[in-house]
Amino acid sequence: MLEVINLTKAYNIGAFGKEKLYAVDNVSFKIEDNEIVSLIGESGSGKTTIGKLILRLTKPTSGKIIYNGTDISTFKNIKEYYRYVQGIFQDPFSSYNPIFKIDRIFEMVREEFYPSENHDKWMGKVESTIKDIGLNPKEIIGKFPHQLSGGQLQRLLIARALLMNAKFLVADEIISMLDASTRIDILNLLISLKEKGLSVLFITHDLSLGYYTSDKTIILYRGSIMEYGDTVKVFNNPLHPYTKMLLESVPTTHKKWTREELIAESRRTPPGYCKYYDRCPLGDSNCKNVELRQVEDNHFVACAKV
Numbered sequence: 001m002l003e004v005i006n007l008t009k010a011y012n013i014g015a016f017g018k019e020k021l022y023a024v025d026n027v028s029f030k031i032e033d034n035e036i037v038s039l040i041g042e043s044g045s046g047k048t049t050i051g052k053l054i055l056r057l058t059k060p061t062s063g064k065i066i067y068n069g070t071d072i073s074t075f076k077n078i079k080e081y082y083r084y085v086q087g088i089f090q091d092p093f094s095s096y097n098p099i100f101k102i103d104r105i106f107e108m109v110r111e112e113f114y115p116s117e118n119h120d121k122w123m124g125k126v127e128s129t130i131k132d133i134g135l136n137p138k139e140i141i142g143k144f145p146h147q148l149s150g151g152q153l154q155r156l157l158i159a160r161a162l163l164m165n166a167k168f169l170v171a172d173e174i175i176s177m178l179d180a181s182t183r184i185d186i187l188n189l190l191i192s193l194k195e196k197g198l199s200v201l202f203i204t205h206d207l208s209l210g211y212y213t214s215d216k217t218i219i220l221y222r223g224s225i226m227e228y229g230d231t232v233k234v235f236n237n238p239l240h241p242y243t244k245m246l247l248e249s250v251p252t253t254h255k256k257w258t259r260e261e262l263i264a265e266s267r268r269t270p271p272g273y274c275k276y277y278d279r280c281p282l283g284d285s286n287c288k289n290v291e292l293r294q295v296e297d298n299h300f301v302a303c304a305k306v
């Protein structure tokens, strides 16, 4: 299980770095074993920052992340952590060195994590893992990255994580560069791997992908969680005005798409108010110090009006 507790990441910005930008602001959530959780929010809401914090690619300003009972900041040997927690990102091409054959990424796993493993036995494992992710090893082994498609490369990164025996994946917009049919294959692969014991933080700005893939959903806005819970509950009974607005903004076929966001009279969000206050039609003086609270089993919302 991975637990994020009161996580905050502030960047110093502005002239002389005197202002603070809270990319992630006091965020808490849990991801159980064998669970896919979607982290959904518009551009700049802090999704990637949360992914980077979980992958220890950046340090939190405050708060902590606990993986299977251990505070991840205490891992002295980061390899120990990366054996179980891996990240996959939007552009699969950037994860490969174009001058090496694909085999190299698997060989590097052997050198790093299983140095005593015999080469032939290792290649047997590589081939069976490639089959597990739905590819034919004969069409993959010996190829250069440019000879494979984006979908194949993305699957091979998942295979690499599986060979390491990873139990948790941070999947940050991993299908946004792929065509529609390849996208669904990758999503189905994640769902089938979940059934075999993988947990996934699925970062996306696409609501329908989150709905299709995940058990739970986190709706993030300007670094804070607005709503969180079972995916079906969040999507079928959205309670936060921001979640409602997002769901109403999803284009449907055969219907002209007009974004009917009800923006209240022009106002600023004072310190301590809900981050959505300046855009919320329901916002008033009660929207101060609003905490995430449980409204039903596995459904939490941070709204004073609910």
Ligand SMILES: Nc1ncnc2c1ncn2[C@@H]1O[C@H](COP(=O)(O)OP(=O)(O)OP(=O)(O)O)[C@@H](O)[C@H]1O
Residues within 6 Å of the ligand: 011, 012, 013, 021, 022, 023, 041, 042, 043, 044, 045, 046, 047, 048, 049, 050, 205
């Ligand atoms: N190194 C940095 N220095 C200053 N500000 C940063 C830095 N990295 C991110 N930010 C800011 O933090 C906020 C959150 O960024 P983040 O990349 O986490 O958003 P996101 O939700 O992943 O967006 P997108 O969907 O566009 O990738 C943004 O306002 C961004 O400009």
